[in-house]
Amino acid sequence: MTTINTVNTIPPDAMPAADRGGLWPLWSVLAVARFQIGRLLTPPRLALAALGVVFPAAVLWAAESISEDRLSREAGAMILYALIPEAVCMLGLLMTMCPAVADELERGTWVHVAVRPGGRRSLLLGTYLAAIGWTAAVAMSALIVALLLGVIRDGTSLAPVLIGLILLSCIGRGALFALPAVIVPKRALVASVGVALVVEYLAGFIPAVINQLTVSLRLRSLLVKWMGWRREVPIQMQLLIDTNPPWIQVTAVFILAAVLLLVAVLILEWRQFPPSEES
Numbered sequence: 231m232t233t234i235n236t237v238n239t240i241p242p243d244a245m246p247a248a249d250r251g252g253l254w255p256l257w258s259v260l261a262v263a264r265f266q267i268g269r270l271l272t273p274p275r276l277a278l279a280a281l282g283v284v285f286p287a288a289v290l291w292a293a294e295s296i297s298e299d300r301l302s303r304e305a306g307a308m309i310l311y312a313l314i315p316e317a318v319c320m321l322g323l324l325m326t327m328c329p330a331v332a333d334e335l336e337r338g339t340w341v342h343v344a345v346r347p348g349g350r351r352s353l354l355l356g357t358y359l360a361a362i363g364w365t366a367a368v369a370m371s372a373l374i375v376a377l378l379l380g381v382i383r384d385g386t387s388l389a390p391v392l393i394g395l396i397l398l399s400c401i402g403r404g405a406l407f408a409l410p411a412v413i414v415p416k417r418a419l420v421a422s423v424g425v426a427l428v429v430e431y432l433a434g435f436i437p438a439v440i441n442q443l444t445v446s447l448r449l450r451s452l453l454v455k456w457m458g459w460r461r462e463v464p465i466q467m468q469l470l471i472d473t474n475p476p477w478i479q480v481t482a483v484f485i486l487a488a489v490l491l492l493v494a495v496l497i498l499e500w501r502q503f504p505p506s507e508e509s
Contacts, residue, residue, distance in 0.1 A: 255348055262356020263363070269333075270326065270364055279368045283323060286313040287376045294381040304457070306382030308390070311453055312377075314369050315395040316446075320403060320426060321364030327407040328422050330357040331415035331498070351495045358408060362400040369396045378464035390454045395449050398483045402445035403430070408494040412501060435470055443486065447472055448479040449452065455479075 290309060294301055301309070330353065334340040343349040373392050377385045405428070410421035430446045441447045451472040454460055460473075472479065 235433045245396050254350065258348055258352035259355045259359065262352050266326075266357050266360035267364060270294055270360070270397040275325075278325065279322075279364075282318045282368050283372045283375055283436060286310060286318065286372045287379050289313055290376055290379055295501055297458060300380075301382045303382060303388065304459075306385055307388050307453070307457055310373065310376060310382075310388065310392055311395065311449075314372055314392060315449060316401040319365055319399040322368050323361055323400065323404050323407050324419060324422055324426075326361035326364055326371050327358065327404050328411050329416040330354055330361075330408070330411040330418075332411070332418055333413060350498045354408060354412065354498055355491070357411075358404055361407075362404045366396055366400045369400070391453065394456070398452070398480065399445065399449060401487050402448070402483045405490035405494070406430075406445065408491055409497075412494050412498040413448070441470075442472070442482075445483060446487065448483050452476055452479050 286309075290301070290306070293305075293309060331340070334343055334353065343353050346352075370393060373389065373396065377389060382388070403426075406425060407418075407422045410425060411418045414421050430444055433440045433444055435441070435446075447470075450470065451474070454471050455476055
């Protein structure tokens with residue numbers, strides 16, 4: 231007799247029937263997002279989140295101890311940018327977005343997702359929403375703790391800038407990591423690290439057309455613009471930022487995220503996994 235594994239699978243209401251009318255895809259995505267958030271509320275994941283929250287504050291405290299004085303607003307902005315929109319957001323998305331398909335394959339529940347109408351795209355988009363929501367919450371908590379530490383002069387004025395960068399980092403890079411999650415699900419974490427290093431940090435610092443397709447260029451450009459550093463940036467470094475207004479940078483991130491998610495959804499809808507991978 232064949233037994234069906236129903237433990238830790240996507241719940242039935244995650245892929246609701248057509249009786250919900252034209253909104254059923256949205257209900258499906260939200261149900262998957264809610265389910266994935268529930269998966270993240272475990273002691274090991276919460277411990278990692280707590281570590282991500284306190285790490286930037288610990289680095290700031292160490293920097294203040296070395297300098298023996300409060301950090302300037304400019305220095306604090308650069309440190310927090312490197313630690314939160316870059317490091318914390320990147321690590322959080324690696325941990326939450328990469329297992330989107332691999333978890334279902336390992337649990338043997340992929341077939342239940344694949345046979346439901348719209349199940350594949352709901353799984354991917356719901357996991358994406360959960361990943362950016364969870365990561366943004368951890369990153370913003372880290373920002374609040376770091377600013378409450380009081381080691382940056384006029385540190386509270388940095389909050390709007392960094393909150394905007396956190397949200398854009400999560401939206402853009404979550405979509406970027408969706409591609410390895412559907413192309414090589416069993417090696418998604420390793421592949422995503424490679425993508426982050428090559429695309430975001432290598433290509434992103436090459437003054438050529440290719441860096442226009444990176445999230446890191448948009449975030450750097452917004453940081454320089456919102457902090458009023460445009461005239462202070464050396465001429466050699468101006469090649470590493472985009473001089474277009476902020477609304478273009480923000481729009482570029484949303485367009486890039488939409489294109490990456492569309493490609494990932496199309497790949498996942500087409501992709502077939504042999505039985506050997508569903509174990």
